[in-house]
Amino acid sequence: MYQRSPWVAENAKRRANGQCELCQKPAPFNRKDGTPYLETHHIEWLASGGADTVENTVALCPNCHKKMHVINRKEDRAWLKEVALKGA
Ligand SMILES: [Zn+2]
Ligand SMILES: [Zn+2]
Known part of the structure; x- marks a missing residue:
């Protein structure tokens, strides 16, 4: 099993600030x-x-997440890498 850092996940969500980091749209709904x-x-x-790193x-968003797992476009990966590096 993989050890996932809750801090790393938290950091990504804080950086995203309520917007999907791929399509840039607001999250489709709020949690309770x-x-x-x-x-x-x-x-x-x-x-x-x-690696489980920032x-x-x-x-x-759930749509883009699914998209990355179904087609995992090279262009999308390159974009996301840039976004993640900016917030690291
Ligand atoms: Zn999205
Ligand atoms: Zn995933």
């Missing part, structure tokens, strides 16, 4: 506690040897 619902995603998948973790 009022915080925007975004999912954390590892640009290089942990299963493929990616530079490899982004906050995405």
Whole structure:
């Protein structure tokens, strides 16, 4: 099993500030506690040897998260890497 750092996920969500880091749209809904619902995603998948670090973790809306897992476009990965580096 992978050890995921809650701090890394928290950092990505704070950097995203309620907006998906891929499509830049606001989170589709809020959690019960009022915080925007975004999912954390590892640009290089942990299963493929990616690291659980701030530079490899982004906050995405559920649609974009699914998209990354279904088609994982090179252009999207490059964009997300830039976004993640800026906030690191
Ligand atoms: Zn999105
Ligand atoms: Zn993911």
